[in-house]
Amino acid sequence: xxxxxxxxxxxxxxxxxxxxxxxxxxxxxxxxxxxxxxxxxxxxxxxxxxxxxxxxxxxxxxxxxxxxxxxxxxxxxxxxxxxxxxxxxxxxxxxxxxxx
Numbered sequence: 421x422x423x424x425x426x427x428x429x430x431x432x433x434x435x436x437x438x439x440x441x442x443x444x445x446x447x448x449x450x451x452x453x454x455x456x457x458x459x460x461x462x463x464x465x466x467x468x469x470x471x472x473x474x475x476x477x478x479x480x481x482x483x484x485x486x487x488x489x490x491x492x493x494x495x496x497x498x499x500x501x502x503x504x505x506x507x508x509x510x511x512x513x514x515x516x517x518x519x520x
Contacts, residue, residue: 423465424464424468427465428468428472432493433475434491434493434495435494436496436497439495439499442501443500446467446500447464447467470503471499471500471503472495474499475495475499479492
């Protein structure tokens with residue numbers, strides 16, 4: 421969790437307490453169901469990058485006038501809820517080389 425929060429802080433992002441709690445739950449689940457491809461910092465970095473992408477897409481869907489009232493560097497609970505449970509998605513699925 422500290423890795424993720426420090427990455428958000430380094431990018432000047434803020435995160436609500438509720439979103440931070442849910443993010444921590446997701447990180448705990450990922451660690452619980454980890455496999456041989458799990459790498460703490462690498463996996464958290466990928467997760468935070470995905471979270472920032474989700475937040476950027478959310479902001480892109482708002483009208484320009486709405487953006488003036490919004491904090492463009494804030495990660496919301498909805499952003500974290502949108503984040504896929506990465507422990508069962510493509511972060512752990514190693515791509516094969518060659519044909520299937």
